[in-house]
Each structure stands twice: as structure tokens, then as C-alpha cells.
Amino acid sequence: EVLDYAPTNPEYRHAYEVADDETGADFHQEEERDGDQTQGSYSVALPDGRTQTVTYYVNGDGGFVAEVTYEGEAQYPPEPEGGYGPWTGPIAGAPHIVRGEYSTPTRTYITPDSSEEVETPRGLYSAPRA
Template sequence: MSLKLQIAVIACLAVVAIADQSPYPAPPAYAPPAPPAYAPPAPYHPPPKAYHAEPDYPDVPPKYNYNYGVADGYSGANFGHSESRDGYKTEGSYTVDLPDGRKQTVKYVDNGDGLVAEVTYEGEAQYPEYKPTYKPAPPAYGPPPPTYA
């Protein structure tokens, strides 16, 4: 074995021997925590009562009438709705002006056994042909900037 290799092996053994001796104290050995002393369970306390009473709702069937309508000349919106209810019987209707020029009317009745609706249309659907108008594009660039001498 060459001298250089022997010196390298001896240096490695010296490093391992020195590294084995730590300058810090060894950590204490792990000890499991002591089991807790027996304690009886906490006494049961029911949850606190609500601070307000529940409202009492009457046992009478609902009864109402309402209607509304909108006619906006600016946007062209024109629709309305009316409904009346007496217990389980509900009846009403609503109307809508459709974009194709017709007026749709829906009349409905519900006697408590399901909704029955009747849809009717007034007028003829109109689909005018779209004719785009030519609009030239603006110039890409304005006049050249002035030059100063």
C-alpha cells in the first residue's frame, strides 16, 4: 500500500474517532407520561333554553290578491301579472310582449292537485330581414405632426 493511501486511511479513522465524542450532553432517556389519576365524568348540564319563544302561526289558509304591470316606452318592456289565492285554490295570469312582436298570455289554475296552464299568443311573429348599413372605417392615422425648425 502506498504511503499516501495509508495517510488517508489513518486520517479517516481519526475523524471517525473524534466525531464519536459529542461536546453536547446526551438527551435524557424517554419515559412515557404517567397515567392520569381517575376523575369522575363532568356532570351533565342540558343546553340553555332559547331566549325567545317560537312564533305561533295561525292555522288559517292563505288568502290574497295582487297584480302589477310594467310599461316602459324607452326599453319597450311591457308585461304584467295578476294572481289570487283562497286556501289551496290559486289562479292568475301574466302577459309578456315577445321580441318577435307577439303578445304571450298565460292563464293558470291550481286547485291543490296540480297546476293547469293555458298559453295563448296574439299577433303574428315578424322576423324582418337584417340589412346592415355601410359605415366606412375611420382613418388609421391622423395627419402627420407638425415639424419645427
């Protein structure tokens, strides 16, 4: 037996807002749902000085529909003296690799001491005895 714990008509409404002068974080979100109908919006302060707002709704199986708007005019910092060019400094997150010099190892061979007397094997062998 399979039990269905989903509410027959889900309903909720929630909202939150963050405005932090120290970090510059400024955003909010609100949403409400009544059964298959969901609608809401959220906005965020963009780094260029504008505010982006997304208003959305979902109607049952109709899919997610969103409208995005912007308030204000984008502000950009002045071009640096000398203009823009390729970055020649370190790349953030890239490992700093130090390549050392490599030299092949020198091989040393030791000649065995040949003053030791060794018996020379005989070249004649007899058949095994039965």
C-alpha cells in the first residue's frame, strides 16, 4: 500500500529581505502559493549600480514564466590610465609552479675483487647411476 502524504491544496506565503550597508548586499524575495498557482518576485542590487527584479508565476502544468526588469542606469568605473591590456600578473587560483633544474644521475660501477680463487667447473659429466 502506497500512502500519499502530499497536501491536497498546498498554501504558503513567505518573504525575506537583506540590506547590509557594510557589504553592500541588498536583495529580497517574496512568494505565495495556493494549490497549483505560484507567484513571486525577487530583486538584487547588481555591481553596476542597477537593481534587477524578476517577477514570476507558475500555473499548474503551464510552466515557469518570468519577466526580468532593471532599474537605474549601469555605472562603470573609469578606464585605467594606459587603457586595458592583457593581464601579466599572477592568475588567482592557479598553482605557482617552480621548475628546478634537472640533471641525469651519474652512474658508478664497482669492479669486483678478482683476487679470490674460484674452482673452474669441469666440462665432463657422467650419466647418472641407476
